[in-house]
Amino acid sequence: MTLSFLRSSAPRILRSTRLLPAAAALLAAHAVMAQVGPRNEKNPVTVSETTKAPDRATSYYHYGLAHLYEEMAVNAGRPDYATQAIEQYKLALDADPSSTLLQDGLGDLYFRLGRIREAVQAAQEQVTRNPDDLAAHELLGKVYVRSLGDMQGAQAADMLKLAIAEYEKLAELKPNDVETKLLLGQLYGVNHDSVKAEKEFRAAQGIDSNSEEVVLNMARLYTEEGSPQRAVDALMAVPETDRTERMEYALGASYDQLKDPRQAAAAYRRALDMEPDNLDAERGLANALLLDGQLDEAMKTLQAILTAEPQDVQSQIHISEVQRRQGHYKESLATLEKAKSLAPDNPELNYNEALLYDSLGQYPEATGVLEKLLAASSHPDGNYSEQEKGNRYLFLDRLGSIYKEEDKTPEAIAAYKQVVALGGDFTVRGYQGEVDTYRDAHQFKEATAVGAEAAKAFPKDKNVQLMYAQQLTDTGKIDEGLALAKAQLTGATDDRDVHLALGQMLIRLRQYKEANAELDIASASATRPEEKRYVTFLRGELYDRAKEFDLAEAEFRKALATDPKDPTILNYLGYMLADRGEKLPEALEMIKTAVELDPQNYAYLDSLGWVYFKLGQNTLAEQNLHKAIERSSADATVHDHLGQVYEKTGRLKLAVTQWERAMTEFAQSLPADSDPADVEKVRHQLEGARTKLAHAEVSGKPVK
Template identity: 25%
Template sequence: MITSDFCYLPLYRVPVIPMKSVIRAASLVAPLLWTALAHAQFDQPVDRRAVLDFLSNEQAKPVVLVNHTEADDIYRLLIMEIAAQEGKTDMAAETAMALARDRNMPRMAKRAMHLYLATSQSQAAAEAARLWSKLAPGDEEAIAATLALSASNGDTAGIVKALRKRIAEAGNKDRALYQAAAVVARMKDKQEALDVFTEVIDNNGDTLSVAHLLLADLAAQAGNPVVAWEAARKSLALGPDSDAAAERVLQYGVTINHDLAMSLGRKFIEAHPNIRRVRLLYISQLVDDRQFESALADLKRMRKTFPEDFDLLYLEAQVNYQAKRYKTARARLNEFLEVQGQRRQALPDAETNAQGQSTDARLLFAQIDEDEGKYRDAIAQLDKIDEVAALPQIRMKQAALYGKLGQLNKALALLAEIRTETRDDKVIVELATAQVLAAAGRTDRAITHLVQADKALPDSPAIKYDLAMLYERQGKIVEMETLLRRVIAIKPDSPDAYNALGYVFADLNINLDQAQMLLDKAVQLAPDNPFILDSMGWLQFRLGNDALAGQYLENAFELSPQADIAAHLAEVYWSTGDKKRARAMLKQGWQLDKENQTLKETLKRLGVRLK
């Protein structure tokens, strides 16, 4: 399944209820926050030795000469400093290393390490760190630097022993565990990092909640969700008051044992009603499960617990919007806007986020109007936004709405007025213009426009991709394939072009061997993308692998209930003789989007009528 022909880019800071995708993202960034978490949890200064405070040449303090410095040393120090200032970092690093060896100067070894790191010479930096440790055997910072660089270079010999010793001798075990995790997290092989940390904490801190919390994060990074879930559960069991452990249980548990993870999350919330983030994560999952009643009930309880937390009004509006309770969503948005208006009257916009939050509320208001077909009301809502940074996108959205009203000239005029200061701005406006033209049925004009844009911005994969989708709409498969292969050449690590080309081949029942290779790559790059899983499921159906097709499509529909996916899954059920299940799935798709073209074609082909 191709995600969409065109798509407006939302304001990046618009708050949304974090669903599964955000939960997965949180698991990926969690290790980067370990040092900060240690600071927050233990109310002690962050030990920067845990993560290496690498400095640039400009940030590094100049070397201070002392009375016993010899003339030759002064000369070499000057050579080093001048070389560093002139960007001759290799020469500066080599000079620093020579001084460190010749004069047993640990500070010079440290400087050499920073200089080598500035030029991405990790092996040489590790050698400098080892020299630093040798010259300053009791220096904790030198030891941490040596361990971290050894880990990042894949040299694990001695790391386990050293980290076990640091934890065993530490007065603050939790903090030492955070530092150890920060060291192994630098390893390129994430499974090896997980194995190393598991060995480090074996009978050496594994009775502490923090050890298993960190183990859960490392397991998630290594792509081992079962271990991540088990470690999160152990962390919460050892630390029943740990909000971080409760978060991990929800983050890592819902895909492994959904009911148990939610039960543990609910139990924690009942015992700790003031932990806001855990409650929001729990509500996020309820929304993702489409349990809107429960989510709204929890939000109302949260508003009683946090009566001054007006952001909850906006979140409640979002949940009501997703539940298609537009009247209630509008009521919450009006309350939220009133609060933000009072804040803007009390303080300048530069001192609060009230203006941005008002923008977010107006955008959601406009979206509700658009969903109800009230395009002029949506335009009027957008006109009330006065945040300068948001105006280009607002104008693009208004242009799309004018296009839906049939006022194509007005739409194009709005787009032409947008000032584009960067290349990315230009690309976005070109894509928006083509979208408006295509939505108005002017596909030929949209293609002509993107052809010209492609000539002006030949290195833009986004323009080539959208142009390819327009060609596909017209049945020009050769032109589409040529452009998508160019996109792959420009951006080989992006799954979109692989998915689009593979799906089109599968849908047309052609080049299925190529489709398999393309979609294998897409799945490799984005294994949890529901649209890619849908494409792979549809391909397997074309290949006659009904059981495998069903697995892919069921996973895709669970991740993102879409009418297209429902239609494909229903076709698989129908072909295996399970017509009752097929009709039920078609009805689900129809309830999601009655106008979906793929669903309509499937209903017609199978001869199914829905009421």
């Protein structure tokens, strides 16, 4: 009996029936078999493997019925058909016991029916009979991979070993199969064997260099290893014209990890050009635009997402963020209220609400929201997942920042102590928060004590030791601090960070020649654009403090050429120009951009007020300087600036109050944070104002 004969007989029967296709085919098969001849009813098709030759006609008949029953079982959801399918396979095997095709088919049927144990048993028996049976190994591999997701702990580890062993065998049997190598590479990745995983992916790439799956798997491996730059390199190796939308999306995600939102946005745009309805790419683009400070473009993208998905809470939160950063506080609050009706308990939504209250200067409301978030996410046993720790760190860090703005140092310290308690890297961040809080409050003894505690707790953490070294040099223990910093040098490539830290310390100590030498060393080992940009920025700061303003401007402009949206550089150069009364329109645009990128930064608000003052726009100057003081009241320079605005607008008493506060802050500041020339200038202004007030009192003239 041949397959062509079965096909020619079936239609004649099907024309006279109204059965399901599978059922009709089953009758056709019975009709065909009727032409083969009668069977022994006592022993229908059983053939003794040792006494008879294989009866392939009978075997084929039952094999065909098995497939038909299987189709009916799937279409009708009937377990009795599944049982019949298995029985027919067994009858087929009785007729031809040595058939590899039938043995593999029965195992595969068990697998498709969810009878995993029997599938494994059938496949293992076949592998025992034929160690190179490809189908049996494929079945075992599929079973083990599928079972991985249902197991945990030691069971999962054992199952992973079995899966790897099967796919290693399959890779041996199919040395040029890309899919096998990809899956084996993925299994090695799950087993944290990145070397073997990369080897398999590269082997797959050698077979098919244009395979999308190969490139994506290599990028995923590098990302999971914590090497997003290698992921970018793997994806960028594919010419742009050959990249798929999935490759561009993965490239955008890798740039996200590298904190390069501009490149991320470009990659997401290319993905959207190929697949305009890809909402994931659109969300990635919106987030990248937000991070890059392209607020108008971010708003357009977010609104497009909401048009497609009006209930998208995440996009509404981001729209509120754009509105907040653009200073549209009422609209931002309204957007959050709308989102809250859809997801009242969304932590990110509530966190953004706290940020909005902070922007409005409504500190009790902001801290109230954050305290509720912390209470809702608190565990009595103090055990948190990494994601939970990350969330609590955000809440506590913002809470500490707001308390600092309110000059509530003990409350801020308490918040950062909770960060320390989170453990791991968060402990280091908590210590840094405590040090910064004490420094902002001019409590330098306490800051040094925390630095010492952190250095003792993390003796091998380079960054912690450098933090303590900075504190030592700032508080007059110069030799001890510099020695501690230099002790972190190992001769390895990561010494660049130590040389940068030494450069910063020496700049603050006004040892400019020595600082320049450290920056030269750091520059020589810088490879990435952001590394080189930071060295250039520090050199600009060095020249500014050394009063070599033209050289400073040149360095800052060089740094800006590599990233025109860096708020730190924009603010520093803009302020330096404004302070000298030069290029004021350009300085204004630079500082406004910095404020747009970081609207709560008191130093940027101070710079904005100062450039407005230099432009003669005293109302705007006063408004922004007040905002700066609300954010930080311990900066002598801000009080000096506001004093000058008051003097310029005829409010001498208010000016005196600000200059007196400035002198108080100067007296409490670190030597590195106050230029003696600036201190003398404020003292001169204060004395002059007091003299004028005294003369006015003698003459009886009214003075504001």
